[in-house]
Amino acid sequence: MSDRPKIPRQESLMMPLVRNPFVHKLDLTVGDKIRIAICTVTLFPIRLILILMFLLIAWLLALVALLGIKDELKEPLSGWRRFLRDYPYYFALRAMFFASGFHWLRYKGQKAPSHEAPIAAVAPHSTYTDPLAVFFALSIPTGVGRIETDSTPFVGTLVRILQPVFVSRNDPNSRQNTIKEIKRRAQSGGKWPQVIIFPEGTCTNRSCLISFKGGAFYPGVAVQPVVLRYLTVPDTVTWTWEGPGAYKVLWLTLCNLNNKLEVEFLPVYKPSEEEIKDPKLFARNVRAVMAEALNVPVTDHTYEDTRLMLQATKTGLPLSAGLVEFQKIRTKLGVTFDSVGNLLDKYAEIAKSDSDEGIDLEDFARYLDLPVSPALKEMFQLYDRDGTGKIDFREYIIGCSLLTQPANSEETIQLAFQMFDEGDKGYISQQELTQILHNAFGMTDTDVAKLFHNIDQEDSGKITYEQFKSYAEKKPEYAMLFKTYQQMNAVKEATNEQQQQGDKVKAE
Incomplete structure (x- = not known):
């Protein structure tokens, strides 16, 4: 051996098999299909018109509230601007959400004020309605978004009124600036609303909680975990990487008579000194609390x-x-x-x-x-x-x-090359390659010739060390293979030597 x-x-x-968190298979019964067919020509167009109407109203209100503001505000909205956002704008979006069929919204737990928990970590993230659900549950929070969103027509206005912390992927200092801004808002004594963050960073099917990114935890401030439970059957709301697309999810969801959603506020999680120093530990511990509340496993998918x-x-x-x-x-x-x-x-x-x-x-x-x-x-x-x-x-x-990459070191490649290169000439001939590969692996002359040609790109009739090394780096398995062959030979020789010594002792 x-x-x-x-x-x-x-x-x-x-690890034990965990359900793929990025796939959603929608199983519709005959009854579901009949209901969808009827609602497609009755309920769906009415709801779609109402959604567009309320969304347009919200956009107009946001546009008015932001009149005269060109740069990002460093202080929360106040006066008549805040009134437009907190009441007419809020109710326009709430009406839009109601028109989407979300008539049944249930809240559990106690929402913490922003001065007690400046950040709300929300999971699982499984569909595009999540931000709206949290928007109503947290009474107009803010969030973290890409700077490109700010300049997007229509959508940019709807988002800008919420005064999110914008992140730029082109700015190498953006991450640090984001952490500083969240800390600044956290230390405002409750002047700023809570910052909502979906730490998973992508949509899943809610079968587990994947790895949490560090954005919510780098600031080292208290976090309120918030968990979402969509209770609609069949599950038409989940929108992830493999399954119904965005338009199909929208269509099927609007064809439901009632979409049910439960939002639960978990107790505020205050980080320890160790967790403040180690945001990854902080993130894992918060995720564990949320997974226990949801009764789902955690995985290291990202x-x-x-x-x-x-x-x-x-x-x-x-x-x-x-x-x-x-x-x-x-x-x-x-x-x-x-x-x-x-x-x-x-x-x-x-x-x-x-x-x-x-x-x-x-x-x-x-x-x-x-x-x-x-x-x-x-x-x-x-x-x-x-x-x-x-x-x-x-x-x-x-x-x-x-195994392979550590074995594919310069030293290993040199030893393998020397095994073929008889007389240390600095190159390997086709005959030398044939002899070793035939004895070691039972390769035929035809197969060796093909391999020799693949390595000898210059058709010079010989393989130099640089050519051998280049090919070994493309297929690092070869280096480990030669090492394995050498080990097997060494074991075989040692076994034979022991057997010979044993035979000698018996003879004596």
């Missing part, structure tokens, strides 16, 4: 998982292939999004399939242009961490990061 490096299963990054999902579809893989709980992978392995994205492309190159069943040993062998051999089986088992005989993308990331 080889002394190949092993990772204990209990220390593995493989917005980066959705980006990987989209990248997976571009390579011909299913969306779920890119679902890796990126936060956990990054924390444990220290990998970047770009490096994981590159591994996804390599994984897709191996898979060459539109199924999500994973890669088997034969797929792996074809990718490396090698026949199945004991050494290849040994290395494949390093990736196959759950012993299924298949590698999924997450296992491939872990295998490459923990």
Whole structure:
């Protein structure tokens, strides 16, 4: 048995299966379909007209309230401007929400004043109606938004009256400035309304709480957790990455007779000194409190998982292939999004399939242009961490990061090159490559010739160290494969030597 490096299963990054938080499958009964068909020609157009009408009224009120204001206000609105926002503007949006079919709104718990909890962390975030629901529940809070929104026609006016903290992705100091502004408002003694933040950063199907981003927790001030529960059956409101699109969600929701929503205010969470120093710890602890209230699990999925999902579809893989709980992978392995994205492309190159069943040993062998051999089986088992005989993308990331990439060092590549280069000439001939690969992996002369040509891009009839290194970096599995072969040979030689010594002792 080889002394190949092993990772204990209990220390593995493989976790129990969690439902994909970025997919929503809508199951409609015959009764639902009949109701939708009737409401499409009756209730839907009436509600849509009312929504547009109340939205236009709200926009006109916001436009009047902002007359004469060009720059971002550093103080809360006051006087007649605040009156227009707090009453006519508020009721216009409330009427629009009611016209959307949200007749049943229930509130639980006690809303904290802004001087006690300057930030409201809201989860789960699952649809575009979430901000409106919280808007009414928190009595006109403010929020955090992209600076581009401010200049967007129509929408910009509706948002600007709420005086959000604008964030610019083009400004390297934007994050620090945002934290400073939230702290400034938090220390105003309640003059500013609460800042609402959806810490998940993207929409999910509410089956779990994904990783919380740090925006709500970097300021180190008290936070009020707020949880949302949509109780409408069937669930037509959820809008996430795989499932009904925005227009379909709007249409189906407006065809419901009554949309039910419950908003619960949890007790204010005051951070400890340790949590103030460690916003990630602060975020995890608040998430745990909210998950317990919702009775759902937590996962380490992030917005980066959705980006990987989209990248997976571009390579011909299913969306779920890119679902890796990126936060956990990054924390444990220290990998970047770009490096994981590159591994996804390599994984897709191996898979060459539109199924999500994973890669088997034969797929792996074809990718490396090698026949199945004991050494290849040994290395494949390093990736196959759950012993299924298949590698999924997450296992491939872990295998490459923990095993292949460290093995693919300059020293390892040099040792592999020297194994082929007889006489230290500084290059490898096709005959030398054939001899080793035939003995080690059972490769035919034809397969070796193909591999030799792939490495020898200049068709010079020899492989230099730079060419060998360049190819090994493209397919780092080779470096680990040669290392595995060397280890197997070393174990085999040691076993033979022990056997010979044993035979010698018996003979004596």
